[in-house]
Amino acid sequence: MRLLSQSVEFDLNLLRKYDRPVPRYTSYPPATELTEEFREIDLKTAIAVSNYKKTPLSLYCHIPFCESACYFCGCNTVITQRKEVAEPYLDYIQRDIKQMAELIDRDREVNQLHWGGGTPNYLSPKQVETLWKTINNNFTFAPEAEISIEVNPRYLDKHYIFFLRDLGFKRISFGIQDFNPTVQAAVNRIQPEAMLFEAMGWIREAGFESVNVDLIYGLPYQNLETFTDTIRKTIKLDPDRIAVFNFAYIPWVKGVQKRIAKEALPPASEKLSILQMTIEELTGNGYVFIGMDHFAKPNDELAIAQQKGDLHRNFQGYTTKPESDLVGFGMTSISMLHDVYVQNHKRLKGYYQAIDEGRLPIERGVTLSRDDIIRRTIIMELMCQFQLSKYDIEEKYHLSFDLDFEEYFIKERYNLRLLEADGLIHLSHDRIQVTPSGRLLIRNIASAFDKYLGTQQSERFSKAV
Template identity: 70%
Template sequence: MNALISTVEFDADLLKKYDRPVPRYTSYPPATELKPEFEEVGFRASIAVSNYKKTPLSLYCHIPFCETPCYFCGCNTIITQRKTLAEPYLEYLTRHIRAMAELVDTSRLVNQMHWGGGTPNYLSLPQVDQLWNTINRYFRFEENAEVSIEVNPRFLDKNYLLFLKDLGFNRISFGIQDFNPKVQKAVNRIQPEAMLFQVMDWVRDAGFESVNVDLIYGLPFQTLETFRDTIYKTTQLDPDRIAVFNFAYVPWLKPVQRLIPEEALPPASEKMDILKMAIEDLGAADYQFIGMDHFAKPNDELAIAQREGQLHRNFQGYTTKPESDLIGLGMTSISMLHDVYTQNHKRLKDYYQAIDSHQLPIEKGVLLSAEDILRRMVIMELMCQFELSKNEFEQKYHLKFDCDFDEYFAAEQVELHQLEADGLVRLSPNHIEVTPAGRLLVRNVAAVFDTYLSQKAVNSFSKAI
């Protein structure tokens, strides 16, 4: 095991110095490089190649509807209490699933599926059953596939959870954000503590294999002490994984955030204190730091995969699965093939129109070059394993450089040595290691190898911390 995996250090001066906008590197090139000029034929060609290679599949299914807005949310959602809107969406989604299945070799097995949103449990149980059966009619699943769903705990009961588990979902995630009632009211997400503990009891009783919860720091009216209480109560819930996201206040991009009282946001110094406390208290509760904002129990698959150097990353975040083709189903969802990324239309009208025109509902995409793929390998190795052995890297990806690694990436050496001088990395002839103090800034380390970064990063990406 890499000794660095077991520890993370909080260095306030380093965090302040490097707290600048950088991609989250759920992909490389970043999603900002997807362009509307992309042609559908490129996607179809990449699918054909992966059919030949028999690459495993990962499915993402997007349910965009929410009954009420959460003011902190940055997702692509449709806020409505008119449940009838889900009916035509499911009809078009069924047609989309069928069109994708016609392109994919059905002997390829699905090893992972996730339903996200929006609020997937916006759907009624008959609608969930309908969508589940549609997907299973057109795609074949591995026996031990990871099948997960996001739920909003405010719109759940025990029967709904038992139904999900009986269908075949084995993993579940839900957002807590903060236990404090004042914070919840300020972001329009009121979830009484007793309700959250009740939902967790139902989840455990239903027998889900893994439970993930989300927290957010930097919300209005949060203080160090109130969020310490949230961390404590979250550990009492005993989830398998915990994500602690930094709230990015970007009302110019997400107009709903204008409803948040800006003057109530904690100052930058207190956000730093809150982050430090969260890391320390989660570590004391025996949660392993996976990367950026993710924590997991030491016996969780994410933690094990990281210790074994087998952790991966895609548009859905960290994953234990090997390189799979991610197929996005539904509006705004993203597909991630070996050398092509695409995103579906973000507006219902455009999504429906494309399907009615017998086209794939792709709004934009990007075709990766060989150089993009090579740099993606480097970036993901650093993001997931926190180290890169140059010799093992070549062997792992069956690469043969015309020159050695340092010569190939000669232009990046200056920045790497600057990061080393600041204590973010350790460099040796064969290794790049992210230090415990650099782990919170691993996005900055990965950015050294990103040739797409420019001034647009200021408006396109969230800050590192």
């Protein structure tokens, strides 16, 4: 289903009305629904089914280590400057890879590999190469596979960048967050402007196919003027993709955020002004608004895939690759098969112990119901394409579930009509169409089909804007 319009309208009153915590819908059900009652045999069964279907693979490697804590961070990390801690982890993640590979048919191609963290470039070149070889020796990669890595520009040099490219990484991403020195100091992420531009120069010289940078709005001491400067410097940096995340201040969940003074955070009105400026500046300078907090150049694969109706979404965010089984390695990583999601142990001790005992290192998981799968399809279609054909849903699931869309979702009609009354969507006999005003609130629109939302702990989710 081709995207009809990529325009976005900024309605201040609607944004204020709908600015409440909702899932980011990198999955449905969200990760909050994973439980420790999950059985390992259910994952093995799901893998056997996907082997039969020959579903392509997307692999993720989690490198949790960081030399210092960034106060805004919501990731699962291990903060230490003792580089020797990476040695045992490297051993265990290789064992993790090998035991999972034994369950997966070798003829299933990998079309995507991503290394995240933490800080993947915490590893030495020798350690990176060792892990790289283990993955390649145990899986079969498609020639056009997308291979990407996150890096911290504070711990880079030109040699390391060229090493990554020569090894086979094609895409690279790094966090800027904010160019302003005062903001950087407040979140313990000091990286001078010259450093960021130098790193980008090395990346371009090395010939990476695509570069993504991350920004965050809502950080301490930010205001419209300073973040406008950050946006304009980012445009000058000329990345292919830009993610502009809303800072989720949840110190009761992420203890490191207690080091941020709440009174230093910009008020809600200032954040909305920053968001409006960001959208106007980026779209006015040639970037396409993909959705939520992502922007890309018109010739980038994300923008092209969305225009064609081929954009997908998983735990790693938006992706151009076809529906694949996501298999995660390392502590806290998440695997996502057709009807099973699992997450590995969040602490090194539990992760190591499971592998030593010959078990898959999963701590919790969930098996999706038929209803979950239908709702996931709808939510992801809305999140990626900003429209939905009811007929397509009926056709896709009719043989299995005898689905009549209007009857099946009769309880959702009320909330959908409220969204239509506020101008966020247009409803017709066959279609749900998100309006330009609704694109910024796509998470709220998708949540109309979320049967878990009332039972979830909303304080664990970031606000919509």
